[in-house]
Amino acid sequence: MIRTANAPVSYGVFELSIPGLVPLPDGDQLAAWVAEAGYEGIDLGPVGLFGDRDTLPELLGRHGLALAGGWVDLPFAAADDEFDASFAGLAPVLDLFAAAAAAAPAGTFAPKPTIADSGAAERKARPGGAPELELDDERWARFAARVQRVADETRAAGLEPTFHHHACTYVETPREIDRLLADTDIDLTFDTGHLLIGGGDPVADFARWAGRINHVHLKDADRSVLAAAEGSDDPMRDVWQRRMFVALGEGDLDVDRIVDEIVDSGYDGWLVVEQDVILQDAADVDRARTDQVANRERLRRWFA
Template identity: 65%
Template sequence: MIRIANAPVSYGVFELARPDLVALPDGEQLARWISEAGYQGIDLGPIGLLGQGAELDERLSRHGLDLAGGWVDLPFAGEDEEFAAALAGLDRTLDVFVTAAERGQDLAPLPTLADSGSPARKARPGGAPELTLRGAAWERFADRVNRAAARVRDRGLEPTFHHHACTHVETPEEIDALLASTDVDLTFDSGHLLIGGGDPLPDYRRWRERINHLHLKDARTALLHDALAADDPMRSVWEKRVFVPLGEGDLAVDALLDEIAASGYSGWLIVEQDVVPRSTADVERAVAEQAANREALRRWFA
């Protein structure tokens, strides 16, 4: 079973948002837009955006949506005290996922673990060999990932790990190391893989048995060069609209979706098109583009 979801980040609701320039949608608006576009699920977004406890359950039910997953970044390469504090806070976040799982969804939500990155990684989207963790630093990172994954499983949930731009798991080499060093499965993100120098179709085939969550996004990698020259390269990646509607970037969308449909994958496929709206027109554009993205998927997933 494959179910199709979307995420608040597709409408500009995430940590790089510019609420000083434009009012962003609240949880109720997002749930309505995503439901009306024909999606079956929604990603969590910032904790509390969709509500918690009974409010979350009521909102999802009213809009005919299930919770698909949600970003949970931890400082896996940080100082011991920093990581310990973040790990303790993970339990509060998992309460939200437990509420959704207890709704009896056809597919349970997957807490989506990710690394918080570092200033050096945020200054170099796409990664670089000299920024890759190795030796004892990598062993400590992997051990912490395993500890966080165990914490998720202790709550009756299945974790997944998201490779992501500007973090310590970004390039294909780093993803290979993660899969070899931990027991957590992978959120395969086609757009972030393009930015990290991967090739989504062969890499999907190579990692297929460890993929338990999908983020589908398209990207224009030519814009990465311009972003690297900016004062804030990470922000520039998003504000320059590196992520574009399906079919408008470098992703071989048809070939990848053919492969996914034929591969026996079962789980959530979450469409993400990270944007940073700067005007009301940009928000309206995001609503229209996510509806178009859903229609484009009906060839494979009604």
């Protein structure tokens, strides 16, 4: 069975948001919009958006939503002191997921802590990645060992982790994803939009990684924005502000083919629709809400 969810990032609530331009929705408002758009679940968003371990389950229940997952990034390639400080903050975040899982109705998929790399300046300057940006063998071995450590810690908390390949991080391209899957036992959040940015083929790559995919982010992307952002002072922010991520069917993703592939594969889990947007005026808020309704309607062929 596949259940559909959405995420705060689709409504402008994430680390690149600019709250001074337009007020961001709070957790209660966001959950209401996601439920009204027809989704069954929601991602965690910034820690605290939906409350603490005591209030999170109540908010989700009030809106008839389950927690699908949520972004948890750590600086896997950083110096030991920076990584260790970040790792020390993992347990309270996992506690939020555990509280939501314990309160979820029977038959609901448990949320998956969605582990990711925090990236680095050299990667943020080159969205899309490049062979010369890959970690050397020594740094990669440390990176993979740290990912495994986080995966083990997550399982010790009674949760199953998933790793999110992502633009502007050290796991971005298909080659880097292959390397991660070979050197750790963590399974993959397959993100169609970020795979397009990293030079992958969503349909072909889903088929070859299907046995290691335990979470899906369905996202469309306009790859022409990558070229338009070249030479920018802040390429990572620029590609988001230029709206690289578009409504399903408006970018380079063959939506019908990839969803058919996902369904036919027997995938069983959450399918989280995401459309990262940076809200820059009030009209963007309305467009975000309209787009997420349209994205859900686009999927009615497969998920009534």
